[in-house]
Amino acid sequence: MIMEKPMTPTRKPRVSPVRLVLLLLLALLLPLSALAYNKNRVATDANGQPLHISGSVVIIEPDIELSEVLAGGVTEPRREWTQAARRLYPAAVRSRLTGASKTLVPDYRIPVDLPPASRMGQIIRLNEAVSMSVLAYSSPGNQLATKGKRLDWTLGPGVEELRKATGADYALFTYMRDSYTSAGRKALRVVGLLLLGGDIGGGSQIGVTTLVDLRTGQVVWFNFLAKQTGDLRDEQGASATVNNMLQGLPL
Template sequence: MRRRCHFVWLLLWAALATGCAGDAARLGAHLHVSEGPPRIALMPLDIGLSRVSAGGFHQPVASWTEAAEQHLVRALRQVARERGLILNQAEPALWQEPAAHQSRLLQGAIQQAILLHHFGDDRNRLPAKNGHLGWSMGASGRDLRGVLAADYALFIHLRDSYSSTGRRVLSVVSTVLVGLPLPGGQQVGIATLVDLRTGQVVWARALDRATGDLRDPKSALETARALLKELPQ
């Protein structure tokens, strides 16, 4: 829907959105391998899809989110396969364990910190990090290793929104009257890869773009590619 929007709108968006499509950082270009291809455990996705009303209210849409979870898991596994990596979904029953749940919460906090201090505005940079991707889950990452039977864990946090009809109409009116379109739907989030031997975040990629779709399998594949771009191999 977003891609079929007004031409002027697109132009303006292109002007506004340059440079904010995505950003990646990693500690090395290669994953360590003990035997066979690296095994990556895909952690339960933290994703949510919503519709943006004319006034900017984000209405969560259950059916979209439910479908997107399935599309994205399949798409991520396909992209990993293409790159010769083994990506397996972590057993859902595992998350019933408080310790595993805590490690997921911890990684969520780390992801927010990386978004803010690594990919975020310059004034939020931490001088001591000196541009280095220096975040670790410590021992709780190592604890996960045995439970998951994997070398790495992939964590994904994604919020994806789509303009409602009202938002699009209002944006056109705004463009005509004021010369400024309203921001529409956005795909915002972060993917992190954790080395389970050390607990270290070895790769992170932030997405912040006005394109991308998760509501159908084909578009989800594009998002998966965007998310896993520059993932070490």
């Protein structure tokens, strides 16, 4: 059984310039997603066959924040919701991977005071940048000529540092923002539909996840999720979200 340390009540969401740009990019893509959008990709071997997980997996502490969409459309972070999601989501991931007979090592919790310029800090930031690149340049009409339709991204040999720290062969990174409509916003949506004939919008669930081979640095799997439904505040909702986020994972 994997033992994990209790969540620190005062822990705040990690913020970096790359992550802020990623959030803006996701916000731009979300209106194009209709009710749900799920885009997963798997790297292939020299023969063009999809790769499969062969070794142990470590879940890197997910970057999750839950918010409430107020009547005027402003999004306000909710600490209690976020803490619940940070506990429930990794637990649901462990359950899913264990059920698929995958070997897990203890989750890696990112130190609150981790210096961005440290080796580990650079790995975390590099994964953010690579994830943004995959999302931006793997969509139809915006693919890089040098990569075509292949999932051909890497974090480089520096990830060996993370492998030494965790003992895992693969690292699963997750970034997610989930928002829920307030009572006031719900009322305005009804008014908008009745008087304006359109939906002014409410909550949404967006996320990016990658699986990185810590022996080579290769991104072996990527998924982007954008939905107008979903709930990470309870166990059932977290399990449903994990099923969507891990869709296409090469088990």
